[in-house]
Amino acid sequence: GAVVSQHPSWVICKSGTSVKIECRSLDFQATTMFWYRQFPKQSLMLMATSNEGSKATYEQGVEKDKFLINHASLTLSTLTVTSAHPEDSSFYICSARAYGGRVSYNEQFFGPGTRLTVL
Amino acid sequence: GENVEQHPSTLSVQEGDSAVIKCTYSDSASNYFPWYKQELGKRPQLIIDIRSNVGEKKDQRIAVTLNKTAKHFSLHITETQPEDSAVYFCAASLGGNEKLTFGTGTRLTIIP
Numbered sequence: 001g002a003v004v005s006q007h008p009s010w011v012i013c014k015s016g017t018s019v020k021i022e023c024r025s026l027d028f029q030a031t032t033m034f035w036y037r038q039f040p041k042q043s044l045m046l047m048a049t050s051n052e053g054s055k056a057t058y059e060q061g062v063e064k065d066k067f068l069i070n071h072a073s074l075t076l077s078t079l080t081v082t083s084a085h086p087e088d089s090s091f092y093i094c095s096a097r098a099y100g101g102r103v104s105y106n107e108q109f110f111g112p113g114t115r116l117t118v119l
Numbered sequence: 120g121e122n123v124e125q126h127p128s129t130l131s132v133q134e135g136d137s138a139v140i141k142c143t144y145s146d147s148a149s150n151y152f153p154w155y156k157q158e159l160g161k162r163p164q165l166i167i168d169i170r171s172n173v174g175e176k177k178d179q180r181i182a183v184t185l186n187k188t189a190k191h192f193s194l195h196i197t198e199t200q201p202e203d204s205a206v207y208f209c210a211a212s213l214g215g216n217e218k219l220t221f222g223t224g225t226r227l228t229i230i231p
Contacts, residue, residue: 043208043224113161
């Protein structure tokens with residue numbers, strides 16, 4: 001149980017195009033999902049916190065108009081990188097916090113990540 | 120906001136020996152401290168966590184200790200094995216729906 005999926009697992013796009021990444025909680029409801037970015041050999045940097053049915057909360061320095069987040073249901077959050085540029089190339093990982101149930105109250109479950117390469 | 124520091128950044132240990140990774144946090148209100156193991160290109164995997172009302176927790180070869188007064192917590196891996204080689208991240212959170220703040224990571228290499 002407590003599985004989080006991401007799609008796509010990798011994507012290559014041209015500079016200036018937009019890319020959408022999906023994060024799904026497969027067997028639990030996630031009231032809160034988190035989006036992280038991880039550059040090679042670096043830590044996970046939180047980009048934004050996504051709450052179902054409300055606007056995302058972005059971390060300082062993250063452009064909300066460039067990284068659009070939608071959390072339309074308790075099992076799906078999407079991150080759209082708009083007008084992508086080579087410097088946006090990174091490993092994007094989502095996580096979901098389970099709402100109640102048998103899992104640890106605080107535990108976050110991570111998706112497998114999406115490797116974005118912008119040419 | 121919360122700041123988490125992690126040391127060392129790299130650690131090489133002979134197989135069978137113990138490994139210790141240390142983290143400090145800045146926000147005394149933080150009450151949840153997980154440790155994650157991440158293999159190259161994969162998702163972080165929770166290996167152990169501890170809450171602020173507990174000083175130590177153990178799960179087979181892995182243990183975590185927490186010193187709330189000093190605001191630091193440590194990961195201990197005993198009888199290390201080659202499959203323990205990975206990057207380990209500590210994190211701190213206020214709990215509930217609050218975000219995790221990650222440490223900078225430790226690349227652990229187990230030497231056969």
